[in-house]
Amino acid sequence: MSLGDFSIPQAKELFQEMGSLSAKNYSNYPPVNQLFFFITTIFSSKSILGSVLILRIIIILADLGLFYLGRKLLSYFSLPKRSIYLYFLNPLILIELTGNLHFEGIMLLFMIWSIYFLILKKYTFSAIAITISIGIKLLPLLLLPLFIPFFLQNKDGKFSIEWKYSKRLLTYICVCILTALPFFIIFSDINFVTNYKQTIALWFTHFEFNGSIYNIVKWIGKLHLGYNPIRIIGKFSPLIICITLLVITFYKKPKNIAQWINTALLLLTSYFFLSTTVHPWYIATLVGIGIFSNYTYPFIWSALITLSYYTYSQPDFKESTLILALEYGIVYGVFIWEIFYKKSPHRLEAK
Template structure:
């Protein structure tokens, strides 16, 4: 192995260490500098990967994720809601029924160990939890196994770390199934395994998209292996971690065999809904619906189409029309997802249909945090498209919003991000044979 690649590895380890253990999201200059270094080193490693044994690079990817197991999340405060919900459930209280702000001074909070200090760290104390029952069960287990916040965070992270290991294996297997040779398969796995955004945002900052990706790829793997029940179960588990994978089901339906499709949907539906039975209460439906409605109507961060329409709407109407634009974009998103899932004119593989379904959702969303696109990154490895890799390099720029003076989003940064990503996507589409055939 060349001295250059040894230097790249050492620099990546050093930059990763300082990033995880010495940086906060309000340290904008340091944060972006380290992101820049990490992505530069990532580019060099991907360019020269063939000069290094594949197992060595995979080992490095695993070690970098192990680094993430050893620090407290520094770029996201979602972990505190995980702990809050977990302590509630561990003490026998249904987390879907209580607003943190309503129970802080009650006996419930006292019995569950929900302190004022923990409450102050929550980013949405006036919203009902939206984390599905499958996650809630693990939150409760983690808070039981870990007596301190640090110990709890370790247990909360463990499934994500194990899921990432499974994801690397699944990507390699799927690339083989899709007809890639060994060299192509190895490079594809490394595109995901060494990507700084995937490493930092999943294990490092404790986002369960890592577990979602694992179940999602397992669903695809079993589907291509003609194991429908296992596929439906895996996809249901992915949706049980994050609701979003439900958008991938339409692409799996076979219009020529509705009986088979119905069996698939019913299997996935039963597995997905089963954990809800342990929490069943009519109030839950109302509370989750309320929080999801607020998500689409009030939350806004790093959006593309929404910001454009918001600007036009504000200019015309004199106020922010998010209450109207959010649901409208959701309908547009659903329509386009169905188009990409079912269009016969588009010569896309199943992973590519999923890729564009998710891309559509993200472009229509009112909120796009950096970790939201990591599943897109995994799907891109299985496709002919690489624009998610460019997106992963640009998304860290959104942390500019968390400066020393408080949260303030810079729309110029957002504009640059989406212009580059959409430009890259446009270039790839213009050079894609299936798209050319569709236009003709």
């Protein structure tokens, strides 16, 4: 598509300023996320600045909603309500979400909303909320397997596939599908499906930024192959990630909301440890969930990941091995200590 095909005001400026990487690839935003972009065109169709202001207002409103729901959940778990400020006033959140207009905060709002409805046993509303969250960012899709052991348990807390337990899970899945249909109807266009799959695949086979385990594997691969094996790694990494997530899900088998949140935090952390690309705003999700735990590594990571901004300052965007080692050396050190050696009892317990 050439610029001449655009009918969007200031399309030329948008195209030029988005950078060559974004300009040559299709959008990877799910449909609900793009719905917010459509809303901006209703109120400000001829001004980039006006659209930015509207998006910023939407994100701030989502943060206020998250502030309200977060305090209610903290109260439910008998945790200090002031813990919400670990997210609400976190510099990374202020810079990357409110400042740079990333939608992790809106995604988190609906994710937390889904958890809140689970507590109230309003499973239909929970399914609707988690589906909308996925429609904003695909990341919560990784959490769906956690609902399997959560719903398939009897009164004794043991895994059961009896119909009265299976029915809850099947109902939840059906509501998710029915909620997704209106938003994802755009996928009925085969060209859209092809382009979207192609863009998502880039995260596994082309893009690399601030990875941890991936960089170690890449270094080993270069020693033996003589070139960057990202395309080879990218073919296997989704499978490795899926296996890891399923192992965590069924090994932990969350039986209540407290365990569900803890397992979700561990699951998403594992995903980011295995990812080829970990932009700073990705960690907002860990910070949002981390306020309900006694783990400190999400907040330490939210501070250390700002070191990756150094890469943006380099003409060729070359990453510093020293900075990567410093960031992940501390993060992995704290993570391992808190998971395996910390003796204090977990403070997140459901009533």
